[in-house]
Amino acid sequence: MPAPKRIFKKTLSVLKTLGPGLVTGSSDDDPSGIATYSQAGAQFGFSMLWTALITFPLMASMQEMCARIGLVTGGGLASTLKNHYPKWILWLMIIFSFPAIVLNIGADIAGMGAAAHLICPAVPSFIFTIVFTALIIVAIIYYPYQKLAAALKWACITLLVYLAVPFFTDTKWLSVLRHTFIPNVEFNRDFVGMMVAILGTTISPYLFFWQATMEAEGIKQSKAALIVDKRVLKDMRKDVDIGMLFSNIVMFFIILTCGNVLYPNGVHQIETVEQAAVALKPIAGNLAYTLFAIGIIGTGFLAIPVLSGSLSYMFAETFDWDEGLDKKFSQAKPFYAVIVIALVIGLLINFTNITPLQGLIYSAMLYGITSPVIILIVLHISNNRRIMGDNVNSLRSNIMGAITFLLMLGAALALFI
Numbered sequence: 001m002p003a004p005k006r007i008f009k010k011t012l013s014v015l016k017t018l019g020p021g022l023v024t025g026s027s028d029d030d031p032s033g034i035a036t037y038s039q040a041g042a043q044f045g046f047s048m049l050w051t052a053l054i055t056f057p058l059m060a061s062m063q064e065m066c067a068r069i070g071l072v073t074g075g076g077l078a079s080t081l082k083n084h085y086p087k088w089i090l091w092l093m094i095i096f097s098f099p100a101i102v103l104n105i106g107a108d109i110a111g112m113g114a115a116a117h118l119i120c121p122a123v124p125s126f127i128f129t130i131v132f133t134a135l136i137i138v139a140i141i142y143y144p145y146q147k148l149a150a151a152l153k154w155a156c157i158t159l160l161v162y163l164a165v166p167f168f169t170d171t172k173w174l175s176v177l178r179h180t181f182i183p184n185v186e187f188n189r190d191f192v193g194m195m196v197a198i199l200g201t202t203i204s205p206y207l208f209f210w211q212a213t214m215e216a217e218g219i220k221q222s223k224a225a226l227i228v229d230k231r232v233l234k235d236m237r238k239d240v241d242i243g244m245l246f247s248n249i250v251m252f253f254i255i256l257t258c259g260n261v262l263y264p265n266g267v268h269q270i271e272t273v274e275q276a277a278v279a280l281k282p283i284a285g286n287l288a289y290t291l292f293a294i295g296i297i298g299t300g301f302l303a304i305p306v307l308s309g310s311l312s313y314m315f316a317e318t319f320d321w322d323e324g325l326d327k328k329f330s331q332a333k334p335f336y337a338v339i340v341i342a343l344v345i346g347l348l349i350n351f352t353n354i355t356p357l358q359g360l361i362y363s364a365m366l367y368g369i370t371s372p373v374i375i376l377i378v379l380h381i382s383n384n385r386r387i388m389g390d391n392v393n394s395l396r397s398n399i400m401g402a403i404t405f406l407l408m409l410g411a412a413l414a415l416f417i
Contacts, residue, residue, distance in 0.1 A: 023306065024063060024211045025243030029250045030303030031111030031296050032104060032363075033201045037251050038276035040194050041258025043268050044186075046179035048194065049259070052252040053180065055202045058407070060244040061400035062375065065382040065393065066208045067236050070215030072391050077212045077374075078317035080381055089377065093205070093370060094314060098342075100366035101206050101311045105304055105346030107359040109133055112300035113350070115293040118277055126350065132297075133347045136304050141336055144326045161295040162253045168287055171260050180252075196411040200367050202251065203408060205374045210310035211240075213317075217324060233391070257292075304343070312338040368412040375405045 029037075040048045066077065073080050081090040113129035185191070215236065258276060262268070270276045277292045309325065315338045316323035322332040329336050349359060379401045382393045393401070 022239060022243040022246060023302070024207055024214070025059070025240075025245070025247035026250075026299070027210075027303040027306035028059075028202060028204070028207060028247045029254075029299055030104075030108050030307075031115070031300050032107045032359075033251070034254055034296060034299065035107075035111065035270065035276070036194075036197050036201045037254035038258045038262075039270045040198060041255040041260075042262040042270045042276070043190065043194065045259040045263035046175055046256070047184045047186070047191075047259075048198070049176065049180045049252060049255055050183040051195070051198050052248045052255070055198065055251070056244055056248040057400060058404045059202055059247065060241050061397055062203065062208065062378065062404055063211050063244060064237055064240045065378050065397060065401065066211040067215045067240055068233065068391055069378070069381055069388070070212035071232065071236060072388050073216070075213075075216050076313050076317050077209050077378070077381075078314045080212075080387065081377065082318060084381070084384070084387060085377070089373075090318060093374065094318065096366050096370045097205060097209075097314060098311060100363040100370070101307050102342050102345050103349065103354075103359040103363040103366075104206075105307050105342060106349030106354075107363070108300050108304055108307070109343075109346055110350045110359075112297050115277065115296035115300075118293045119290065129347060129350055132300065133343050136301065136308075137340055137343055140305055140308070140325065140339055141329050157298075161291040161298075162250050162257065165257045165291055166253060166260060169257075169261055171256070176256060176260075192414055196368070196414050198251075199407060199411045200371070202247070203371060203404065204367050205370045206307060206310040208374055208378060209314055210306050213310065213313040217326070304346075308339045308342045311342050312336070368408075372405055372409040372412055375401065375408060379405070 040051075069080060070076060075083075078090060078093075081093070109129050109132060110125075112132050113125040113127075116128040116132070117123065117125035258270065262270070262276070277289055277296070312335050313323060315321070316332075316335045319334070321334045323335045324332060327335070354362075379393070379398065381387055382401075383398065385392055
């Protein structure tokens, strides 16, 4: 077989195995995440590029544990907590997760509306937020899981626009390489604050819940045997690794773009995604500006179903509701009701005095409180032979999990200090 054809077939084979891991990783680069990365580049230039190398193995390890829990138990983290741990732990997660996720949804909807308004200034941004919210609700309710998962997977392509932008500008690649592989740390309030923001954005509790549930959902939909063998685990790890790598590459290029274009031109304060796009326009040109705005809209359509879906599965597993994105609305009304309520509240936040930036700050604080606890719980579950059997953590997984816990605990303390 000719080499190009062989490479194409192998690439196609890998793409077919990708699913929950790719969607989870890509949804992590939502409009609120883009705002964080844009600010990191605008405020510190290339100085924070190295963080993408640090967060990748930590994200991949945690998501792999959650995925393995979903495959082995056949349920999400909420159901595992309910069946094997004190109920107050589960309730604590729900109490903190609901407002954090809803605020995150509101910030993402606002970002999508603002980006669409930049492309079509004649239409007010609030009109776009209403339209986008309605479209997402309809898609989630009327499309079964397999179709939705396929659509979400291909929606990840929109994130590739961020990889293109630096090549339309004058990029100092030697400086990029130096700041990527030689960490630069500044011990001041602003730098530490941005480190906390990046960790909170990349390692979020809702992603843990979504990953475990989607693996369980996928295996329920499969007609193959439900035995979790080495091949299944290998495919899952490949999916998670590629998804998290994709997420961090996008993060890297957003920091690179803003560090290369905004920072040297004196634009050091980016509070919203539309500010990042507008700041790019006079410096990098209309193409970079348009690509950036399109990417914001695409990532919103990808991330919001993940945010609302993770919350709905959490409630459904807690209260034993019929659940599943494969079910019709009439078969799982409470499950879909949570999704609709979360999206509507997120939309309404945009008509209050809470700005998207404030929403992100509040959600980051709530995530900061829950992340260390959830990480400890995931570590305990994935090392519990009574739950996981022979599929417990390896030494490497435990080391990476411990590092993640210590970093997130430090981030949570720094957030309040």
